[in-house]
Amino acid sequence: MDFFEVASSTPTMRRFLDRPIPDAELIKILETANMAPSGSNAQPWEFVVVRDAAARREIQRLYESVWGPYKDSAIIRGRxxxxxxxxxxxxxxxxxxxxxxxxxxxxxxxLDRPKMRVERGSAADLFNFGATYGSVFPAIELMMLASRALGVGTAMTTMLTSKEAETKALLGVPEEYQLIALVPMGYPADAFKRPMRKPVFPRLHDERWTRAWPTPVAPPDK
Known part of the structure; x- marks a missing residue:
């Protein structure tokens, strides 16, 4: 697929088929994610690929235990x-x-914390969190774009970070690694669509914050 077609149609899905992803495609997606840039080329990402049905059910249970309270407190908020x-x-x-x-x-x-050489929660970590998390999220973005190029949908969520200890215990992950995100991946039950986004121009500045980039004038209809 053309890159701009891939990038302009959201890879995010919320409804999936249970059809398996061939190993060759899955490896291609993850090898592409591994090409992401990172601070000092630390490459601090680790991917645990979960296909076991029982483990996926447990991940769902953990997710549901967080989703309900989050929805009530952060979205509905008493409305x-x-x-x-x-x-x-x-x-x-x-x-x-x-x-x-x-x-x-x-x-x-x-996230492989030792590779970043910054103790979690330290003053240095809080001061320089952009470099830390900016060294792992590009890999997730490439994973999602590569999936989209192959017709596979994804849905990145950070909801499980509040259940980090339980998730790490489930997957046997050592203490020094930090849970960043869950990326469910499968063939979509719905068609890919162009995401709803506001125009870029009101948020595009020309040299200085106070100088807006001029909005292009659409050509008149012929």
Missing amino acids: TTLSPRAVKALKTGDEFAAQLAIVPVHVVVF
């Missing part, structure tokens, strides 16, 4: 009425949580 768009988004989130175990591949992404 009694929600916009139709919010209602639709919440329904989609509920369906995703309830069907997470059917997604055939769960890639759990961890």
Whole structure:
């Protein structure tokens, strides 16, 4: 696929088929993710690929235990009425949580803290968190774009970070690694669509913050 076509149609999916991903395609996706840039070329990512059905069910259980309280506290926040768009988004989130175990591949992404040479939670970590997390999220983005190019959908979520200890125990991950994200991966049950985004121009500055980039004028219809 053309790169701009890949990048302009969201790789994010919330409804998946349970059809397995061939090993060759999965390796191609992960090898592409491994090409991501990182601070000092530390390459501090570790991918745990989970295909075992029982483990996926346990990941779903952990996810559901977080999703409900998060939805109530961070999204609904006591409101009694929600916009139709919010209602639709919440329904989609509920369906995703309830069907997470059917997604055939769960890639759990961890950060190798020793490679970054910054103690978690330290003053240096808080001061320079951009370099730390900026050294792992590009790999996730490449993973999602590579998946999209092969017709595979993904749905990155950081929801499990509040269940880090349980997730690491489930997967046998050593203490020094930090849980960053879960990336469910599978063939989509819906068509890929262009994501809804605001125009870039109101947020595009020309040399200085106070100088807006001029918005292009659309050519007149012929």
